[in-house]
Amino acid sequence: MNIKLTKKRTLILNALKTHHGTLSAADISQKIPEIDLVTIYRNLDLFVKKNLLKRFTLTQMKRSTNINTNRTIMQSAPTARK
Numbered sequence: 636m637n638i639k640l641t642k643k644r645t646l647i648l649n650a651l652k653t654h655h656g657t658l659s660a661a662d663i664s665q666k667i668p669e670i671d672l673v674t675i676y677r678n679l680d681l682f683v684k685k686n687l688l689k690r691f692t693l694t695q696m697k698r699s700t701n702i703n704t705n706r707t708i709m710q711s712a713p714t715a716r717k
C-alpha cells in the first residue's frame with residue numbers, strides 16, 4: 636500500500652528533512668502551527684509503519700519533580716545507498 640502524499644504530509648516530512656537530528660511531535664507542531672498535533676501524531680505513526688521514520692523513546696529526568704517522563708522523538712530513516 637502506497638502513501639498518498641498530501642500537503643500536510645509533505646510539510647511534516649520537509650520539517651524532518653530540513654532538521655538535522657531528532658524532533659518530537661511537539662517540535663514539529665511548533666515548526667508547522669497550522670497542522671494540529673493529533674494530525675502530526677497520526678502521520679508520524681503512519682511514517683513509522685511504512686519505514687520512512689524511526690521512533691526513539693527517550694527518558695528525561697525532570698529536575699523539579701524527580702519524575703521520569705517519556706518523550707517520543709522522530710528521525711528520518713537513513714536513505715539506502717546504491
